[in-house]
Amino acid sequence: MYDLAQDNRLPQLAGIGYKPQHFQSLISAPGAVSWLEIHAENYMGGGGRPLAQLRALADRFPISVHGVGLSIGGEGPLDPDHLARLKHLCDWLNPASFSEHLAWSTHGDTYLNDLLPLPYTEATLARVCAHIDEVQEVLGRPMLLENPSTYLAFAESTMDEVTFLSEIAKRTGCGLLLDVNNVFVSATNQSWDPVAYIDAFPLAQVGEIHLGGHDEDEDEHGAPLLIDSHGREVVDPVWALYTHTIARGGAKPTLIEWDNNVPDFPVLEAEAARADMILQPALV
Amino acid sequence: MLQSDFTAAILDPTAPIPSGMVDPKGRPAGKRFNVYRNNLAASLTDALETGFPVLLKLLGEKSFKTLALIFSRTHPPTSRALSQYGAAMPAFLEEFQPLAAYPYLADIARLELAIRRSYHAADADPLNAAGMDPDTLMELTPVLAPATQIVTSPYPIHGIWRRNTQTDAPKPQPTAETVMITRPEFDPIPHLLPAGGTAFARALDGRTTIALALERSIEAEPGIDLAPLLTLFLTSGALTFQKGPDQ
Numbered sequence: 174m175y176d177l178a179q180d181n182r183l184p185q186l187a188g189i190g191y192k193p194q195h196f197q198s199l200i201s202a203p204g205a206v207s208w209l210e211i212h213a214e215n216y217m218g219g220g221g222r223p224l225a226q227l228r229a230l231a232d233r234f235p236i237s238v239h240g241v242g243l244s245i246g247g248e249g250p251l252d253p254d255h256l257a258r259l260k261h262l263c264d265w266l267n268p269a270s271f272s273e274h275l276a277w278s279t280h281g282d283t284y285l286n287d288l289l290p291l292p293y294t295e296a297t298l299a300r301v302c303a304h305i306d307e308v309q310e311v312l313g314r315p316m317l318l319e320n321p322s323t324y325l326a327f328a329e330s331t332m333d334e335v336t337f338l339s340e341i342a343k344r345t346g347c348g349l350l351l352d353v354n355n356v357f358v359s360a361t362n363q364s365w366d367p368v369a370y371i372d373a374f375p376l377a378q379v380g381e382i383h384l385g386g387h388d389e390d391e392d393e394h395g396a397p398l399l400i401d402s403h404g405r406e407v408v409d410p411v412w413a414l415y416t417h418t419i420a421r422g423g424a425k426p427t428l429i430e431w432d433n434n435v436p437d438f439p440v441l442e443a444e445a446a447r448a449d450m451i452l453q454p455a456l457v
Numbered sequence: 458m459l460q461s462d463f464t465a466a467i468l469d470p471t472a473p474i475p476s477g478m479v480d481p482k483g484r485p486a487g488k489r490f491n492v493y494r495n496n497l498a499a500s501l502t503d504a505l506e507t508g509f510p511v512l513l514k515l516l517g518e519k520s521f522k523t524l525a526l527i528f529s530r531t532h533p534p535t536s537r538a539l540s541q542y543g544a545a546m547p548a549f550l551e552e553f554q555p556l557a558a559y560p561y562l563a564d565i566a567r568l569e570l571a572i573r574r575s576y577h578a579a580d581a582d583p584l585n586a587a588g589m590d591p592d593t594l595m596e597l598t599p600v601l602a603p604a605t606q607i608v609t610s611p612y613p614i615h616g617i618w619r620r621n622t623q624t625d626a627p628k629p630q631p632t633a634e635t636v637m638i639t640r641p642e643f644d645p646i647p648h649l650l651p652a653g654g655t656a657f658a659r660a661l662d663g664r665t666t667i668a669l670a671l672e673r674s675i676e677a678e679p680g681i682d683l684a685p686l687l688t689l690f691l692t693s694g695a696l697t698f699q700k701g702p703d704q
Contacts, residue, residue, distance in 0.1 A: 217538045218577030219603060222643035225580075242537030248460045255537055280464040284534040286504070287496045289467075292458055292477075324493070325486040327458055328477045362489070364481035392480060392488045400492060 174378075175348030180315045181380040182269035183208050183235050183426035186452060187445035190239075190430045196226055198438035200233070205446035208269065210237040210428050217258045227266065235269035237381065237428070238262065242284065245304045245318070246277035246291040256311050263312055270381060270426075272317035272350045273308070275301065275338065292327035293337040305345040317380045318342070319350035322358040322387075322401035334359070335373045342378045349375065351425075352383035353415045354407065358399040367414055376422030384415060384448065385430035404433035407444060416451050424455040467493050468530050501529035504539045509546065509569045511621045512562065524553070540577055544570060561612035568614050568636055568647065571606035575638045575645035578604035581697035583641065595668040599696040600661055604640035607650065607658055609633075615649040641694035648693060653678025654686055663699040 188208035191199075199206065209230055216223055230236065240259060243251065263271055276288035291297050309315055320338060332340075342349055351374060360367035386405035390398045407415075407429070419425065429444040462475040470491075478486040502525040506513050513521045532545045543566070550556060550563040581602040586594055608614065615636045616629025637650040637658065650658075656677035660670035667687075674681055690696055 214537050214539070218540060219579030221576050221578060221580065221604070221640065223577065225643065252537075258538075277460060279537070280460050282535045283464060283468075284537050285464065285467060285497055286500050286534060286539065287493060289460075289463065289493060325478045325480065325489040328479050328483070329458065362481075394480070394482075394484070396480065398489060398492070 174346055175315055175317075175342065175380065177348070177377070177380055180348060181317075181426070183237055183381060185424040185426055185456060187448040188234075188237065188426060188428050189441050189445055190428060190432060191230065192431075192435050193222075193226065194435065195438045195441070196230075198442075199230065203234070204442040205449050206234075206442060207445075207449075208235040208237065208426065210239050210430075213238050213240040213259055213262055214242050216262055231266055231268075236266060237270040237272065237426075238266065238268040240271070240273040241288070242278055243273045243304075243308065244277045244279040245273055245308070246275060246289075246297065246301055247279055247304075248277070248300070249279070249281070251304055251307055252279065256308065259308075260311055263314065270317060271312060271314060272319055272381060274319045274321060275341075276321050288321055290321060290323045290325065290327070293330040293332045293334060295331065298332075298337060298340060302341055302344045305341065305347050309345065309347065315347055317348045317350040319352055319383065320355050320359075322352070322355040322362075322399075324362050324398065324400075326363055335370060339375045339378075342375060348380040349378045350381045350383060351376070351379045351418065352385070353418055354383065354385045354387060354411050354430075355401060357411045357414055358387050358401050361397050361399045368417060371414065371418050371421065376418070379422060379425055382415070382418065382425045382427045383430050384411060384427060384444075385432075387411075402433060403430050405431075406440075407447075412447070412451075415448070419451055419455050424452045427452060466490070467497055468533060470494055497533075498526060498529065501534070501542070502526065504534075504542050505529065505546075508540075508543050508573060509566060511569055511618055512546075512565055514621045515559075515562065515565065515617075516556075524556075540573060541570070546570070561610070561614065561617065564608065564610035564612055564614050565617060567610070568608045568618060568638075571608050571636075571638055572645045572647065575604040575606050575640050576643075578602075578640065580604075583694040584691065584696040584698065586691045595671075596666050598661075598664055598666055600663045600699045601658060602639070602695060602697040604638075604645065605658075605695045606638040606645075607635065607655060608638075609635045609655060615647060618647055637689075637693075637695060639693040639695045646693065648689060650689075651678075651681065651686055653681035654689070657686060657690070658695075661696070 184207045186207040191209040191211050384407045385403045388400040388402045392398045427448045466472045474490045505525045534542045546566045547563040584599045611633045613629040613634045615634045619626035635650040636647045638645045638647050653674035657670045657674035660673040
């Protein structure tokens with residue numbers, strides 16, 4: 174079973190997704206930013222500025238390595254070369270945490286550069302668990318698995334998402350990364366109750382929380398369709414859902430994700446400070 | 458749902474949406490599936506715009522987006538590290554009829570790919586010849602640093618690159634140009650490599666002395682002025698020493 178105290182060295186405070194344009198601000202005045210998350214795939218080159226900056230940051234901040242390309246939900250086997258590159262990065266950096274997604278992104282030799290959805294069935298459950306076993310075995314460390322944002326459902330699914338994720342955590346001993354914005358996006362798109370989702374979620378297994386911004390659209394029937402864009406502030410209903418999550422599950426390392434239209438550092442820092450305000454009472 | 462069907466449909470906006478994907482009321486997913494199509498097209502276009510800034514400037518945003526969309530659908534990434542996405546772009550451009558009147562674009566794409574390779578290449582200690590006596594220098598057997606890249610073209614690719622990245626650059630002249638990219642610290646710098654320079658660079662294999670490599674460059678380009686060539690290689694961080702197995 175994933176042990177929050179032992180398997181995760183991220184502080185139970187706010188962090189941000191690292192963008193190179195914020196390097197100087199982070200070194201000189203990080204403010205409310207207590208830790209950083211990087212996308213593993215951006216640090217698989219041989220050297221140069223990316224790895225030099227990462228090494229300098231790792232001397233000052235706990236780092237979370239977040240993979241986006243492992244394709245854990247893929248029908249095919251995991252790519253052994255990619256897994257080896259991940260291991261190389263984790264061995265070099267010894268990050269405070271490693272996480273990946275409940276999604277697929279490759280088919281054969283094609284990499285689709287997105288987090289694609291999968292049906293929740295006994296067959297997909299077995300496949301995802303086998304892949305997580307392999308990842309944890311190769312990396313020699315437990316991982317966190319993140320709930321996806323989804324825009325559609327599969328008629329063939331036989332269990333709900335929380336049941337599916339809970340079962341994965343139980344079978345593989347992995348922890349979970351709870352993206353509260355993804356819960357809000359998926360719940361809106363799928364007509365679920367987001368509070369009921371959080372209340373059913375195994376929060377004791379959650380090693381990290383994500384917060385990000387989304388865009389609003391609607392489908393051809395006029396139903397709301399939220400898009401997980403990571404391009405703006407966290408909206409108030411997501412902050413409310415986050416506050417509910419912390420009240421219920423206690424303080425968790427919390428990441429502000431902002432990957433598109435990246436703002437100046439003070440805007441991100443203010444979002445981190447807002448998360449810290451919600452986390453502080455839960456820490457005592 | 459078969460992921461092969463999903464993949465085919467996401468890459469081809471005219472393909473039917475695979476069955477079994479639904480909205481909360483059980484109706485076919487329709488526009489909801491298009492979110493995945495749009496995400497893929499937008500993220501790959503972004504990656505290509507970031508990776509080919511001079512090509513973007515030469516074509517303009519509208520034409521580049523059209524090119525990026527056609528390219529990304531027919532040549533989706535094969536690696537999860539998008540820093541090298543677009544390796545197939547030069548060959549694609551050579552065959553791309555609408556841009557056949559601009560044959561230098563493929564070599565500009567090659568140059569931009571080489572700059573990216575240089576940016577991400579392994580670090581190396583540059584050969585430091587400061588204060589070294591010339592006889593000692595001539596007997597050294599360096600290699601090209603991992604970040605050193607050479608791109609040869611029948612077109613003035615260095616001039617075109619400068620014209621589109623620097624404010625005071627002169628108009629490119631119609632001549633063949635070879636570019637050597639070096640990375641003294643973290644930022645790749647494209648240098649114009651004089652004729653004969655490629656022969657010098659290619660000769661440096663870790664066993665060949667600088668003296669012998671200079672002879673190779675004279676064979677390739679009998680009129681070559683050796684002093685500026687050597688200065689370029691010794692001051693740009695182009696060279697390093699091969700590490701032995703136990704170093």
